[in-house]
Amino acid sequence: MLAYSDTAGVAVLEPSLWVRMPTYIMSVDLGQANLISTTLVVAVSLGCLVARKVDDAEIAVLLGSLSALWPVASTGHVSTDADHQQSVLLLFSHLVAVSIWFGGLAAFGLLQGHIGRYRDAVLRRYSVTAACCLAAVAMSGVLSAILRLGSWTALSSSYGALILAKAVLLLALGAIGYLHRRRLVDNAPTWTALARRRFAELAGGELLVMCVAVALGVALGGTPPPDTGVSSSPPVDRSVLNDSARGGRAALVLGRLSGPPPILHSR
Numbered sequence: 001m002l003a004y005s006d007t008a009g010v011a012v013l014e015p016s017l018w019v020r021m022p023t024y025i026m027s028v029d030l031g032q033a034n035l036i037s038t039t040l041v042v043a044v045s046l047g048c049l050v051a052r053k054v055d056d057a058e059i060a061v062l063l064g065s066l067s068a069l070w071p072v073a074s075t076g077h078v079s080t081d082a083d084h085q086q087s088v089l090l091l092f093s094h095l096v097a098v099s100i101w102f103g104g105l106a107a108f109g110l111l112q113g114h115i116g117r118y119r120d121a122v123l124r125r126y127s128v129t130a131a132c133c134l135a136a137v138a139m140s141g142v143l144s145a146i147l148r149l150g151s152w153t154a155l156s157s158s159y160g161a162l163i164l165a166k167a168v169l170l171l172a173l174g175a176i177g178y179l180h181r182r183r184l185v186d187n188a189p190t191w192t193a194l195a196r197r198r199f200a201e202l203a204g205g206e207l208l209v210m211c212v213a214v215a216l217g218v219a220l221g222g223t224p225p226p227d228t229g230v231s232s233s234p235p236v237d238r239s240v241l242n243d244s245a246r247g248g249r250a251a252l253v254l255g256r257l258s259g260p261p262p263i264l265h266s267r
Helices: 003-010 015-020 019-027 029-049 057-069 069-072 084-149 154-156 158-183 194-221 244-254
Strands: none
Touching: 003 019, 003 029, 019 029, 029 069, 057 084, 057 154, 069 084, 069 154, 069 158, 069 244, 084 154, 084 158, 084 194, 158 194
16 A cells, blocks of 8 residues: 555545555556565465464465565566666565564564573574575675676765665674674573573664664665666666656556556566
8 A cells, every 4th residue: 555655656545546556456567566465474474373283384484474575576676677687586585584584583582481491492593594694685785786886986876875874784783693692692501681681682772773774775775776877678667766757657557547557666
């Protein structure tokens, strides 16, 4: 709903938005992707209810949750890049790594009181998993930046500034993760009240930094990359997605239904 409102440039409370919602979901690329992703999320939510009662159901739930990220990546801000396939695969890898890293830490924070004697094993395994996710996020982020920036001078643009800000946050997250490993994981067998308090402080700070990094990622998705002189082949005129063309964008999405269905891609 919010993605449609942003794409069409129409307020959520406008009646015309809801009248045209079925067309958006059935005929527009972004709407179809959102519908598929939402359906997978609902299926995963239902699967979580039975995962503890059915053997190996957690594997299917995990795969389903990660597959829900593919429609987001395929219609994201890289969908109009000249190197479309590489950009989409890199963004998907980025989203998967971030989701496992972020979600794993949040889940452990919520469930640490129920893990009991498995806490030591969970901490150590998550520490290794988080390190792998950190490496995957860094690698996919750097390669995506190379594809979209084209040169070092492009770092001086607003797009480059956002990338540098994300890089700084990634380094900060790596430092917090190191403190997790050194102070908590190596002392997990003695899970004292002090250790629990330190974990809460570190995990809370890490999750806060992650939220800021995700917010910067959303801002990055809405910021046009600098002109590298390389002609891309987007399936739709970029002016349709420009903030200054919201009126035309709304007309494209909300206008004639008798002609061919419009094709939109997320910024």
